[in-house]
Amino acid sequence: MTQAVAESKSKPKQSKSSKSEKEVKIIPLLIVLAIGTALWFINAPSGLDEKAWHLFAIFVATIVGLIIKPLPMGGVAILAITATVLTGTLELQDALSGFQNTTIWLIVIAFFISRGFIKTGLGTRVAYIFVKKFGKKTLGLSYSLLVSDLVLAPAMPSNTARAGGIIFPIIKSLSSTFGSSPENGTGRKMGAFLTKVAFQGDMITSAMFMTAMAANPLAVSIAADVAGVDITWTGWAVAAFVPGIVSLIIIPLVIYKLYPPEIKETPGASQMATKKLQEMGALKKSEWYMIGIFFLILALWIFGENIGIGATTTALIGLSALLLTEVLTWNDIKKEEGAWDTLIWFAALVMMATYLNELGMIPWFSAQIEGLVSGWSWIVALIVLALVYFYSHYFFASNTAHVSAMYGAFLAVAITAGAPAMLAALLLAFFSNLFACTTHYGCGPAPVFFGSGFVSQNKWWSLGLIISIIHILIWGLVGGVWWKVLGLW
Template identity: 70%
Template sequence: MAKEKAPQNKQGLRMIPFIIMVLAGVVIWFIPVPAGLDVKAWHLFAIFVATIIGFISKPLPMGAIAVFALAVTALTGTLSIEDTLSGFGNKTIWLIVIAFFISRGFIKTGLGARIAYLFVRMFGKKTLGLSYSLLFSDLILSPAIPSNTARAGGIIFPIIHSLSETFGSTPRNGTERKIGAFLLNVGFQGNLITSAMFLTAMAANPLIAKLAHDVAGVNLTWTSWAVAAIVPGLVSLIITPFVIYKLNPPEIKETPDAAGIATNKLKEMGPFKRSELFMVIVFFLVLFLWIFGSNANIDATTTALIGLSVLFLTQVLDWGDIKKEQGAWDTLIWFSTLLMLATFLNKLGMVGWFSVMMESFVSGFSWISAFLVLILVYFYSHYFFASATAHISAMYSAFFAVMVAAGAPPLLSALTLAFFSNLFGCTTHYGAGAAPVFFGAGYIPEGKWWFIGFILSIVHIATWLVVGGLWWKVLGIW
């Protein structure tokens, strides 16, 4: 099993992006406040835009940009220090942070890799079957591992890379198309689908749930999200490998040795360990409570705390593991900051003002036409973003508010935007957290990546709007 590489966080200040970020905020700050809008809302919007530009251009790591935004918000008196720091006390934040801690157990115990190798051993006799085994490994892990980057890059990618090398498929030998390019493409694209299927499968999904509630009072629970996504999600998981198989076919069609490779890897891992057993128990415990806990008034964040506590008591994790989980602490900082900014932009009337202004532009359309136009613009604008979180923070609330103002059903709008906030990462080699990991392996040329991504974007939009639309009609969502 591949060892995890230590995160590299030694980025220094990049002066030109920093200057652009600051100038953007200053220019907006001093533009005359539009009629009907509170001055504090406009100033907070200036800080918000500068923060998003910082997240995209990365003059500093995201956490450092977030701290800078907090300092400016409090120093300028735009918000009180209590309001500025209010995001850190939000239960949505802690749900995702604790889920990060729980996911550490899958990697530390080796359970995540064991599950993937078991699927490879069972279904890996053909290349297409091998790709499905990797996808459904990801699907099983996705409800409990909120970092799709960690899930794809830390568990799935090392297995694909190992299998590719074993089959003699490496870019340095010009044999990347034997099997490696196909498996890497499927592994990456499938990860976006599983991320869309569960509230806890991608770090920014709970942010979406909070924004949907704040803008229009829509409650996206763990169960309602999963039920709405399960049918179009499974259809997408079935279709995607076929599409990639046709667009970028592997030269090796049969993989009889894959099962043997997986068996040897499982032998190296040894017998099922006590720590893995406890990890399985906790996985099913939190899954059960996320689905049924609301009947006993057990909140989703409380469930996450229960699961983490059991992992401590069984010594699957110790406090040292928690301190070293840099992704969780990093998420706590930038996520809390974004949530605070988005919450107060709504409270101060910025989102409402924007939706009223935009309503006039779509007033002549039926709600279905307005919905389709807005959802397509939202999806394909991701070409301009290098982060799903930045895209969601910048555009989700506004697009959701305009859809509702145009007459679209609020729950339908909230869920469709939520699912597409994961799926739009298919387009480029920089649009999702795991993309640089998979693209950087050198198996897939940039042009091929963008071509396959564009075709899959059409497939995803058609699948989720047609198959999903019919399923959501059955559920009474619209």
Template identity: 65%
Template sequence: MSQASVSGTAAAAGPSGWQGARPGPALATLALGLVLYFGLPRLVPVPDAKLFAGQPVVAKPVPPAKPAPKPEAKPTAPAAATPVAPAPAKPLTRAQLEAKVEAETKTKAKLELDAKAKAESEAKVKAEAEAKARVEAETKRKADWVKGLHLFAIFVSTIVGIILKALPMGAVAMVGIAVTALSGTLSIADSMSGFSDVVIWLIVLAFFISRGFIKTGLGARIAYTFMALLGKRTLGLSYGLAATDLVLAPAIPSNTARGGGIVMPIMASLARAYGSLPGEASARKMGSFLTLTAYQVNCVTSAMFLTAMAANPLAQKLAGDLKVTITWGGWALAALVPGLVALLVVPFIIYRLHRPEITETPEAVVMAKAHLRDLGPIKRQEWAMLGVFVLLLVLWIFAKQLGELNPTTSALAGLGVLLLTGVLNWEDIKNETGAWDTLVWFAALVMMASFLNKLGMVPWFSKSMGGMVSGYGWIAAFLVLALVYFYSHYFFASNTAHVASMYAAFLGVSIAAGAPPVLAALVLAFFSNLFAGMTHYGTGPAPVLFGTGYVEVGTWWRMGLLISFVNIVIWVGLGGLWWKVLGLW
């Protein structure tokens, strides 16, 4: 081996070539995990049985002993009677009568004593069985509580590892699964159970399908079409970006792919064409306005469809664990009115608060039409992609009328059509790393969150927190909980991490406070997208769009806070009226 190769190998092994965990965040995550894993069982006592899992532990009743079956008398053929003269009955003496009565009394008393003894024996056996069952139930409850605390420690450590970026999200999740199984907190079958969840595969399949929009150029064609129709003014351009995001949202579950992969390049090219450059005073000409608008409408469209953001199916799954059913059509219908109004109002509010210097953009229409000419007539593969997209929307919206057709089944069928028609090939599927990454971290978080509920942690927290808001009406209590849930996103750099760590608990508390379950589940799910607009790190598209350099941090946060007020008023105020019409409360 040459000296150069040796030195190259040594360099790769050194700090500059280190490809493993980031030492600081990894050590911090490990320390936190160890403290929680060994400290929580000592610091947090087993709660009273009435609070655990929301109800007292009751031993299973032992069925009473069945009486022995009476032998059935077998019929016998009557024997031929021989006429015998009846003997005259001799009258009993007084002494004989008294003796007979005394014997019958003793026999009756003995039978009563025997029956009483038998009943006491059966009652004793039953009591012992109930006591044993009660002890076993209590032992299991305590063991489940300790397991729940251990799983909570692993779960929190996984979330912290994701937030601190000790490793890529999928890698952190995989380590979390390994620790769950190695520690004996859950069996290996339970630890891997998330990979068989159909909700997870829905989002993975949607990632594959979204690749077709990018590969065929259909996504860019849709965007340029809206630019040509609405691009005469800067405000119209912002509505064109919103319309593009809205059309693509149902089939592209990665808000980063929509905002960063399709919308951002078009937005940036438009801004540069008008001399609006990042990091310069000219950014206010157009670029900063379009950047802020593109990000905020991305948060709105992500809230409008179950398949528009990766964490939405996670919220659906967590709600399902609490016996709250959310369908694709139900989600879309509930979000329809507040979502469309927000898409109309939010760009206008940003336009008024952060007015661009260039308001007339006739050249944008010319540019969009030029790009459409370059794309040429719509191709066969684009038609196939469009047909599959429309088919999926029909299947998802009318799933109930089609015999409760599972959305994952529809997505699987759509992917099959794309493969059969050549829109996608197997290399496209293998190379869609975002889908496989999502599969791993999504499966880990779903598994942990589900078992935290099964082991009683979430119901216990909900029951305990419910007592804190029990003095309020359900509307006031739910509003407080929803606002706390919303603005706590300042401490999160991921919608998924926020949903995984807080959604189930806050939903459980809201239901315990009296909020209608479906309404509470949907509002918290909508907020799980809208709250990302407050910071430049709140969700995937944030660093992509912020990284263009058109908007300063202070401006981004100020506008994010103001738009959060606007979104809450629209979704809670107008949305509340719409949900009343739908019968959700």
């Protein structure tokens, strides 16, 4: 009897918990459906195929869905794929064609590889090593965190996992060691400065490698479909290297000047890192395997094209090596939810971007905009387009949604205006990472760092605006000179 009463009392609690865990949000879902339906029944503009307009309606509804999230991103993508088939906009094999895209599999496999850094503890060890070597001053400490991020970036496509899973816990530990906490009003001692530098640094490292942020390969795929521009892993890295390094040097100095920490000397940081490394002990066999495989992958990404080994094949080689050495198990692969989630939404977005181009939507849009930029030099046109693309990120809560919605169209217009295709593709791709510096909601790592409470929203936005201007100047001027040396224009 007592047991029955207890069970009956527990049922409402379970029901309440279940209700709170529902993924489908009705009002946002109705908004998405209303937008898609309204666009669908508007007559296609003159000169545009009706199927292209219908796919555009589904695409816009999908982008809105990615922003307001009636379902998780993967769920929104499945609905989009289903809609394209049920409405007869695309055949089933066309709607599923995104899953054949090799660039998608590159980023998915890179997620698996990044799991090796986390599972073995190598990522955390690397960060503590740099803290130990360069952490005697707060400014040096901030640079040590950025260098750690830079080292991990080529093989970790989730900048949220990289910054939030490895770098941010170290910031919390360091801040606690030096008595810096937002709860007791001491955030400015150290934590606020390190939080802001680490976040802004992650935006830079994400821009420096094709495999450092999940939406980067999406931009690469769109560039190939829209403009026939083939951006290689090495080509991206080389083009981003000089402006990226300059940004990594200058941005911490700017933040140090505008938002300085109260504690300038941090001898205890090296001691703390030393203690943590002692607790971790000597390099484990799995870490040695991870180091060797990482350098193998990096070497093949840089030089593999010369011997016929592409970036995705290299990723497969690395993953196979991790499985054979048991650094990762198949259970690890199955549990890497971020990778499988990325596969779904990435495939849907690439598919729609591809067919928007094939059905004539992107060429039609480019033709409409061509009149607006006619008579402009391509340099002026590219600058204006890049600035609009950059600052429109205030309206987006996701790099992926922004790239999906605007990258292809803006690239097409820039090329129509006469801008060199590779230059325009790379500049917009770099900005597809850097524009997230502005707000506390613009990308995955932002809520992690902002949610710590170290930095107020007003300060986050004001610093973000200043840093955005510096990024544009560095990547526009220093980058422009470097790209001229590389022959991109």
